[in-house]
Amino acid sequence: MRTQVGILGAGPAGLLLAHLxxxxxxxxxxxxxxTREEIEGTIKAxxxxxxxxxxxxxxxxxQRLMQEGVFHHGIELRFNERSHxxxxxxxxxxxxxxxxxxxxxxxxLVAAKMRADGNIVFNAGDVTLNGLxxxxxxxxxxxxxxxxxxxxxxxxxxxxxxxxxxxxSYIPNREEYLKVYKYGWLGILCDAPPSSPELVYANHExxxxxxxxxxxxxxxxxxxxxxQDDIDNxxxxxxxxxxxxxxxxxxxxxxxxxxxxQKSIFQMRSFVCxxxxxxxxxIAGDAAHTVPPTGAKGLNLAARDIVKLARGITEYYQKxxxxxxxxxxxxxxxxxxxxxxxxxxxxxxLHRHQEDTxxxxxxxxxxxxxxxxxxxAAASLAENYVGLPLDW
Ligand code: FAD
Ligand code: DHB
Numbered sequence: 001m002r003t004q005v006g007i008l009g010a011g012p013a014g015l016l017l018a019h020l021x022x023x024x025x026x027x028x029x030x031x032x033x034x035t036r037e038e039i040e041g042t043i044k045a046x047x048x049x050x051x052x053x054x055x056x057x058x059x060x061x062x063q064r065l066m067q068e069g070v071f072h073h074g075i076e077l078r079f080n081e082r083s084h085x086x087x088x089x090x091x092x093x094x095x096x097x098x099x100x101x102x103x104x105x106x107x108x109l110v111a112a113k114m115r116a117d118g119n120i121v122f123n124a125g126d127v128t129l130n131g132l133x134x135x136x137x138x139x140x141x142x143x144x145x146x147x148x149x150x151x152x153x154x155x156x157x158x159x160x161x162x163x164x165x166x167x168x169s170y171i172p173n174r175e176e177y178l179k180v181y182k183y184g185w186l187g188i189l190c191d192a193p194p195s196s197p198e199l200v201y202a203n204h205e206x207x208x209x210x211x212x213x214x215x216x217x218x219x220x221x222x223x224x225x226x227x228q229d230d231i232d233n234x235x236x237x238x239x240x241x242x243x244x245x246x247x248x249x250x251x252x253x254x255x256x257x258x259x260x261x262q263k264s265i266f267q268m269r270s271f272v273c274x275x276x277x278x279x280x281x282x283i284a285g286d287a288a289h290t291v292p293p294t295g296a297k298g299l300n301l302a303a304r305d306i307v308k309l310a311r312g313i314t315e316y317y318q319k320x321x322x323x324x325x326x327x328x329x330x331x332x333x334x335x336x337x338x339x340x341x342x343x344x345x346x347x348x349x350l351h352r353h354q355e356d357t358x359x360x361x362x363x364x365x366x367x368x369x370x371x372x373x374x375x376x377a378a379a380s381l382a383e384n385y386v387g388l389p390l391d392w
């Protein structure tokens with residue numbers, strides 16, 4: 001098979017790239033390890049920044065998002081059993097966040113690619129990349145139908161294969177940064193109407209918790225746990241007891257309970273591979289960087305890389321110039337470090353660990369008090385949370 005751009009991974013990054021390139025008349029083939037059912041059913045992120053919602057709408061894939069997404073003007077920070085609203089809408093001159101599940105974005109983008117040309121290979125095994133230093137690199141994979149190996153020969157390869165994918169390992173002498181947190185999140189989905197009109201981020205002696213939503217009948221909730229803990233140690237009763245304790249307020253907040261139909265534990269890390277390109281390979285999204293989820297930045301940051309990569313590839317095909325592609329890593333890193341820092345800031349301000357000293361606890365409260373009490377601190381959080389403009 002021959003194409004212009006070979007894309008490894010049908011996550012939000014790979015699918016959005018294929019979509020933006022197609023609008024510019026550039027062909028692509030996506031090679032994905034999992035089945036369509038798996039990628040369309042995996043529960044992950046939920047919060048989209050304003051510019052991304054605008055982009056999905058402007059490029060013709062925002063119809064379901066506008067019908068089913070939940071638009072929020074602000075968030076709540078909860079500490080010392082009191083709630084403080086950050087009015088993002090007012091503090092940012094009218095921007096909002098939208099709660100719309102990542103797998104719904106994936107469903108919309110897979111449908112767009114299938115309508116356009118159907119060029120997604122699912123269930124591809126044993127992927128290798130070849131010829132990255134040449135003008136015609138290739139993605140080789142085992143075809144699940146035939147059991148034999150196939151190859152997509154292309155001109156550019158986009159490594160959009162997530163944190164555990166192989167593409168990053170093809171970049172020699174990478175500059176990398178890593179911090180692994182001592183805490184993880186246990187996330188649940190349950191059948192219950194939202195307990196709060198907006199997302200609640202709670203700092204509590206027993207650990208962090210987050211109340212989010214997936215529409216009028218489903219809640220998404222998270223609690224900080226030991227990342228090594230086994231999910232079998234967490235009965236539904238234990239989860240609800242912890243959530244009630246951590247979300248409690250002095251004025252009697254009521255948490256709606258309902259049957260839990262999904263639960264899992266995951267590890268959190270801050271990771272940056274600052275060398276995001278090698279020859280004809282460009283890596284994007286979680287393949288190049290991951291953030292702890294506390295600021296809801298991962299998917300949004302992946303999309304920021306993709307906008308830059310799509311601009312670079314478009315300039316290459318339409319004008320025969322490689323200036324933007326040559327500067328791809330440098331162009332991405334400003335946004336990467338901004339989102340990395342914001343996610344670290346939110347995470348360390350809101351989580352508790354037994355090794356924390358009383359001094360660190362007071363630092364957290366001092367920071368939360370500042371945000372709750374001053375417009376400047378609240379505005380800084382709000383601007384980062386709704387997302388800085390694309391070319392800030
Ligand atoms: P991925 O989504 O990881 O996609 C990579 C794709 O590549 C996958 O489909 C994978 O199967 C495929 N792949 C991997 N290896 C291979 C291979 N060898 N061959 C072929 N294909 C391969 N972000 C937000 O912005 N907002 C949030 O609210 C938010 N909340 C989150 C909550 C949770 C619980 C989690 C876990 C994450 C959250 N994130 C959030 C982060 C967000 O989900 C990720 O940053 C996002 O999925 C990154 O997209 P991606 O396309 O780069 O990578
Ligand atoms: C959700 C996830 C996040 O990481 C976050 O900060 C807010 C909401 C969610 O899945 O709804």
